[in-house]
Amino acid sequence: MLKTARRLRRTAHDTESIRRCKNCGAYWYYHLHEVAGHTDDCDRCLWCAPLTEEQAARALDRAKPERELAFLPTLAGCLQDGDGIRRLKCKPLL
Numbered sequence: 001m002l003k004t005a006r007r008l009r010r011t012a013h014d015t016e017s018i019r020r021c022k023n024c025g026a027y028w029y030y031h032l033h034e035v036a037g038h039t040d041d042c043d044r045c046l047w048c049a050p051l052t053e054e055q056a057a058r059a060l061d062r063a064k065p066e067r068e069l070a071f072l073p074t075l076a077g078c079l080q081d082g083d084g085i086r087r088l089k090c091k092p093l094l
């Protein structure tokens with residue numbers, strides 16, 4: 001299970017946050033894109049990218065300006081959608 005450590009963005013269709021694993025304490029960059037009321041495969045995509053301790057510290061530093069978070073979309077991670085789960089070198093457009 002992942003627990004929200006910092007909420008970055010929340011809209012009707014997107015939830016973007018820094019989350020932490022309750023078991024091992026690892027940090028993740030998490031972006032869920034969801035459009036309710038549709039059955040099409042592309043309407044729910046989850047992007048998760050693991051963060052190093054240093055990256056997590058930067059992402060959790062609320063005193064820093066947004067540019068400190070600019071590295072998050074360039075991290076390698078996993079995309080889960082209607083086609084399954086796959087690894088990607090950087091964040092796709094959700």
Ligand SMILES: [Zn+2]
Pocket residue numbers: 021022023024025026
């Ligand atoms: Zn874990």
